Amino acid sequence: MKKIYFLLLVFCLFPCVNAQSPTDRDPNFNQFNLPLNHYSVEAEVKKSKVLSDGKILLITGNKLIRLNGNLLDTSFNTGSGFSYFSGAGILHDFVVQPDGKIIVGGEFYSYNGVDVDDLIRLNQDGSIDTSFNVQGVGFENGGVTQIELQSDGKILLVARQTTQGGIYNNLKRLNSNGVLDTSFATVPNYNFGKFAIQSDGKLVVSHNTNNDFYSYVDKVARLNTDGSFDTSFSTANFSLMVGSGSQLKKILILNNGKILVGGRFNRCSSQSYVDLVRLNNNGTVDSSFQIGAGFTEGMTSYRYDYVWEIVEQQDNKIIASGTFDKFNNINKKNIVRLNVDGSIDNTFADPIGFLNIEGIKSVSFFSDQKILVSGHLGNTRKLDRFIAKLNIDGTKDSSFNNTSKGFYDIPIKTVVQTPDGKILIGGNFHSYNDRLCSSFTRLNYDGSLDNTLTFGGFNGIDVGAVTAIAPLSNGQIYLGGSFSKYNNTNAATIVRINGDGTKDSAFNISGTGFSSSGAIKKIYPLSSGLVLVGGAFTFFNDSSCSGLVRLNSIGQIWGTFDIGNNVKTIVGQNDGKILVGGALSGTTVDGIIRYTSTMGVDSTFVLDPLITSSVVNSIVVQQDGKILIEGQFTVNGVNTNFLRIFSNGTLDTSFNYSLQNSGFSIVDFILLPNQKIVLSLSDNSIYQRKMVRLNNNGTIDTTFSEQYFEGDDSPNLYCQTDGKILLYGWLLKYQGQPARSMIRLLGEDYNFVQGQTRFDSNNNDCDLNDNLFTNLKIQVVSGANNNYFIANTTGNYSTAFTNGSHTITPVFENPNYFIASPSTVNVTFPTQASPFTQNFCITANGTHPDLEVAILPVNPARPGFDAVYKLIYKNKGTNTQSGTLNLNFDDSILDLVSANPVATNQTVNNLSWNFTNLQSFETREIMLTMNVNSPMETPAVNGGDVLNYTATITSVATDETPNDNTLAFNQTVVNSFDPNDKTCLQGATIAPGEVGKYVHYMIRFENNGTANAQNIVVKDMIDTNNFDINSLVPIKGSHSFVTNISSGNKVDFIFENINLPFDNANNDGFVAFKIKTKPTLVVGNTFSNSASIYFDYNFPIVTNTATTTIAALSNHDFSFATYFMLYPNPVNDILNIETKQTIEVSSINIYNQLGQLVVVVPNAQNVSKVDVSNLASGNYFIKINSDKGTSNTKFIKQ
Structure with missing residues (x-):
């Protein structure tokens, strides 16, 4: 069940409120960035081939894919791929024809849902070539194994077995259309x-x-x-x-x-x-x-x-x-x-230093003779696996990296959170986010690699797994497992390391350690400085100790306990007593025993005689002192694997575990802060794995959405102190998205505040006849956290909260215009029932006329092509207004193609629209298409030229904020463009007088994937040194969105359930906003902004950085007249620039009197003439940038 993404507090359409679920993936965990469509090869590569265009075709696992570098080539689409009966097909070989078509052989009965037997020819886009039909030959017992092309286009192939009339014959030749060539036998x-x-x-x-x-x-x-x-x-x-x-x-x-x-x-x-x-x-x-x-x-x-x-x-x-x-x-x-x-x-060179490919089965060459190698996974802990690119001398070519997110190879064995919130990970893995970290590493709370672990986390354990971890209060860490060395020094199965990853030499295991590989299951530090170690062992350093041993601070035995050699868990109680569980023997207590803080057997703990236990796998102590135990039990002769006992061992009959005898066994369980219980379950008889939640009495919590897993087994669970859940172990995917051995879930249930915001225009209290107040900004204070959220255009909102006290306050762009009732709301969960409904009634605080206009480029301006624009105008004031919208542009280089609605008046260089009855908070838009002159027209338009638009909105009223009644949009013409980009509408420069005022940004995005994007988040990190984050106001989006401002400078524009298509006609979207620059900026300062675009759970696309400079044309680094002569002045068409002294010119800019950039001449080293014929008559400034600095002068265009 997909819920709200990327937020803890979210606005959505009301009344269809989307709830945030505890099973939702925490998007803020491990935001390791890879490009969109990055493809990580994670299965054996049977064959790879560099194609003539430099792309790579390969068979990996049961798939045929084409890469462009490390990116999946989405123009090659195999759909559902190859199938064999009810499973996936097996591919053995392919060959590429000179025309780019691909012949594929293997063991398969269908391709993309179409029946085909073991041999097929595909077009370059992955579709079936229907002109190829195999006739005259059948394949048996293993399909086609090798294919080669003759120079005449005929096809030779070897199959595992073919028969004709009882005669074996597995080398065949086909004509180019697939028909058997009978001349070859x-x-x-x-x-x-x-x-x-x-x-x-x-x-x-x-x-x-x-x-x-x-x-x-x-x-x-x-x-x-x-x-x-x-x-x-x-x-x-x-x-x-x-x-x-x-x-x-x-x-x-x-x-x-x-x-x-x-x-x-x-x-x-x-x-x-x-x-x-x-x-x-x-x-x-x-x-x-x-x-x-x-x-x-x-x-x-x-x-x-x-x-x-x-x-x-x-x-x-x-x-x-x-x-x-x-x-x-x-x-x-x-x-x-x-x-x-x-x-x-x-x-x-010998690439053993970085290459982890065993059985290199395929080698091919790029056009520059660099080498592509591929095969199956090796047994060394190196990063380059399955496929790699080598330089001609055998060294690594780092331009190609088979990078994956998360942990790689063997799954995680154990997870522990430290008191400071960091996460310790143990297992048999060898990398995380494409960084080496052998068997052990430490993550920051957000899932990023903790680089302060400078030693052991990256190369400490070269062979073996970490199966138990125990952090100490002083920052040191105990590690136990199947290793023999740590940082190349002896560490026989157990080691104590310092916080930076160096080995603590004071804890010195000089012998053989524990007797069995991987025997350590649990390490439990005692308050006395001693440490308990439990597991499946019988010796430590050749001294007898069965299953449980106490070591002193230097690693010597300080006590043994005769309870058998299969201890599975050790858990401490708040009173200092210690519970030990496993397949225990040698005691009067089966499966579980409790010790005092001094490690004497606690005689007050006696397992209920109704319970017979053969093994206890896990123990968790509840807040009320009751004890949850999972293992193998009989209660009154009935088998069960999960029960609860009181602190003295008596059976708690109020606990009713309803899944017993359901076929599912418990892989792991955790207790949440709210005392509910989450189980990871597995039923191997039906190969089903799932996660459920129980109420504290053991019954199924039906409010929790069951989650099903892919992988060899259900994952293990770890509950963080904040209630979030770490899933780890054999975990390939979660909710259809890659998981790579560990992810984090939100874990908690959320409470909701919801309501409507209306504008009481007639001062008779808000009712259904009043208009909705759109895009309301709300401040939410939760303890020390102070966040802002901006609702969408519906006037309805819903916010999600964790338990606790929260203060909700409406915030207006112009606080003196409006009054909200109530002005502030305090809500405390779970005291108040969820959802808590709170409407806000907005009334005018006097009369405040205030109109606003903006121009948004829907697509880039390109020479000779149509450019599409939106003119957005809005009534931000308190009273209804009528007036006129004007657009000025250069008619000599732009031709109006269409306008919707049509213009009221059209003259040279100007379009105008009259509007009436624009109500408070109402936004209207005009769609406008202009054709841009090509380089062959007169005047010519080329890449780098600037199109100047000025939009103005007026009414009979005196506007209280006239600055936003005019927007000058300076659009640079481009020849090519990235569809995911960011643009400052004010252009590359602003005048000093514009400092402290709004600048406008537009972020465009395009779905270039192979499926609809269900959710899109545009993340913008605002530089608070240059921008006033509190002034940010969304202007318009292509689809419904909400805005979240958190962490002081993080802005998320969230398009939930956008379902953006991937076809070229409909795969575009945008968001526009305005924000004020800091008034402290001065001439010469620059301000920059970029964004990251997340399509569902794919890695983000990072836009360009839009940089704007505060420039004053009056500043000179040298005298213009000393180095240049400008003529004729006034000028009609061609402005000549004569150089008087040696100077190296880099670029030339021309500005109008408003300070708008109207002409850009890049790479101007040899430029002596500038065509200004398309400029309107008037005064202009020419600015020359050179190795001597910058200088400018005026000229007149007639």
């Missing part, structure tokens, strides 16, 4: 493996013996173009003396016609060659190609070394890749470059 019952096409059309193939189709494919022969064996080629025989038979993985025809064969073997035609050999064109071994000991892998009892891929560079050197540790006894991990004679090329 191989000898029956041969099983062909890999093949390569010679320049003469003959095939070099690997095959088996002809008397057994399923025997090892360990021979290499050559076929004629009709499929018969070429008897002039001497068949090469391959063998492997250790383990199973040889396997041939790649055949490559070199530029000189010789043949390279790679795979797993140690002999070829009775000669010793390990995994790679070169054959002469007649099939004999080329003894001039010497590779010494060849390729080896660390295992000795069984050969796991393979050469999977061989490619030839332009200089004829060879890159061989696969699964190996050494080449010719030299350390080379999975990839090596060889000289033409087979010797190692030492100029090619």
Whole structure:
């Protein structure tokens, strides 16, 4: 259930109030930014290929995707992809035709819902090429495994098995339309493996013996173009003396016609060659190609070394890749470059320092000969996995990064929050947000990586997992797990580290540590400075201690406890007593025992005789002292796995866990601050995993929306002190969005204040006949938090609150215009029932005429194209008004195409509209389309030119804030543009007299994804040194939105349920607002603003930075007349600029008398003439920017 996004306090349409749910994902947790459509490859890459346009086509998992760098190429759309019966299809190979079409082979029965069997041809956009129909051949038992193109367009392929009339024959040739080419036929019952096409059309193939189709494919022969064996080629025989038979993985025809064969073997035609050999064109071994000991892998009892891929560079050197540790006894991990004679090329670096790809199965070249490599995940803790780009010398090319958000690889094992709100994470992972952090790291409260953990968090544990964490009050941390070293020093299964990640040498485990790998389940520091360690172990440093041991501050045993070797949890009570649970033995208490603070058995705790326990997995103590326990129990002979006991061990019969015997087992549970209980459940019989919430009496809380998970199991749960919930462990997705092992949920139930705001125009109290007061700004003070929220245009609002006291106050742009009743509302939850309804009645405080006008560019202005604008005008005052709206523009370079409504009057350079009865708070708009002159028209318009518009609104009344009755919009013409951008409507400069007044911004966004965007948030961090955040006023949005101002300078424009389409005709949106600059700014200062645009839970798109300078034309760095002569002056068409002395000009700007920039000449080093023919008659300033600074002078345009 999707709820309100990105806020704790949100405005929405009333009465259809959207509630914020405790199951909603916390959007402020881990805001690690990646570009929109960034694609993280997270499954084995069977094949990758650099295309002629530099894009990358690859098979990863069961998908065929195309990348443009690290971005998903959304112009290639495979829809629902490949399917095989009820599951996903399996892809083996593809080949790209010269026309860009793609032939794909594998094991599949359908593609994007269309029936197709194992072989298909796609158009460049991913749609099915219906002109390709496989006929005359059927595929069985494994589908198509290799595809190659002949120069004549015919298609050669190998399948695992094909039969025709009971005869096996798995090497086929198809015509370009998919029909079987019957002129090609191989000898029956041969099983062909890999093949390569010679320049003469003959095939070099690997095959088996002809008397057994399923025997090892360990021979290499050559076929004629009709499929018969070429008897002039001497068949090469391959063998492997250790383990199973040889396997041939790649055949490559070199530029000189010789043949390279790679795979797993140690002999070829009775000669010793390990995994790679070169054959002469007649099939004999080329003894001039010497590779010494060849390729080896660390295992000795069984050969796991393979050469999977061989490619030839332009200089004829060879890159061989696969699964190996050494080449010719030299350390080379999975990839090596060889000289033409087979010797190692030492100029090619070993990428083991960054590459984590095992079994490199695919290598291809970019146009600059940089190298793309791919394969499956390795077992080293490096960042570059599955696919990477190498420089020519083998070093990493950092322009390509297979980055992912969150934790990578093995799931998280344990999570603990520190008193200062930071989060300690343990597991067997090796990175977080693409930063190395081996098995342990620390996050800030917001989910960002805590960079003050400078040592152990990034490289402390190189092998092994962290399974238990315990922070100390002094900032130190105990870590326990299956590791043996920390920061390369001995730390046998347990270590104590300092707050910066360095090892505390005072805690020194000099022996073997705990006896079993991963045995430590729980670490519990005692107030005495000692520490309890529980788990599944029998020895510590070779001393007997079963399941529970107490260590002193230097790591020595300080007490053992005979309760069995399977302690699962240790929990402290407020009175200092300690509960221990597990599969316990050696005591009179089954499954759970309580100790005093001095670790004596607490005889006052006796488990109820009605309860028989075999194991206790988890224990949580409630605020009232009652104890929740999860495990395996029988109560009066009835099996259950969750119950509650009183502090003395007596069964609490008021607790009724209604999910017992439902088939679901409890993976984990937590107790929320409101004493409700959240369970993570799993039913392996139906492969269903979910999260539910119980009331404190054990019954199902029906107000909590059950959540279902993807992944191998349900995640674990951790409740933060503020009630938010961390989900961690095997967690791939949550609510359809990537989760990457850990996310945070809001966790709490929210209370609501809702109501309407109306304007009492006739002073008889607000009723349904009064107009709604739109875009009301409301201040909410909650303790130390002071936030502002601006409702949408409906006049209805709803705000969500956590429990506590809150003060709600309406705020007006002009406080002396209106009075709100009530002026302030105090509400306390849960004392007041939710939702709490509070309407606001707004009355006029006297008569205040106040109109406002703005111009918004719907799209950029481009030479020769139509530019669309919205003229927005609004009555901000207290009384209804009528008047006129005027728009001035340069008619010589702009042609009116349309206006809706049509203009009342149209003259040269001016359009005007009369309006009547514009009521208080009413906003109207005019849609306007102008065609911009092209560079071929006279006057010409080019990129960099500035279009000047001035909008003015007037009425018979004297306006109280005349500054916003006129807006000068200076629009720079562009040749190309980013559809997600930010524009300051005042342009690149403002005059000093405009400081402290409003400037206007417009943010445009475009959905370039592959599905509708359900929710969009535009986030703007305001620089409070330059802007007055309290003056921010939204002007207009393309769709309904609300505004949230928090943290002093963070502004969120929230488009909830916008459902913005992704088709080009409808995928655009915008938001516009105004804000005052600080009055303290001076000439020469600049103010800048950018925004981040979030489409659902995708990573944000960051706009350009719109920068405006406060400039005074009267300032000179040098005398204009000393360096330049300007003529003619006055001027009609061409203004000449003659240089008197040496000076390097960078740009030329021309301003009108209003200080508006009207002409820009960039890159003006050699410019001596400026065309001013399209300027209106009048006085102008020309400003020249140079290596000597800036200077300006006046001229007159006739």
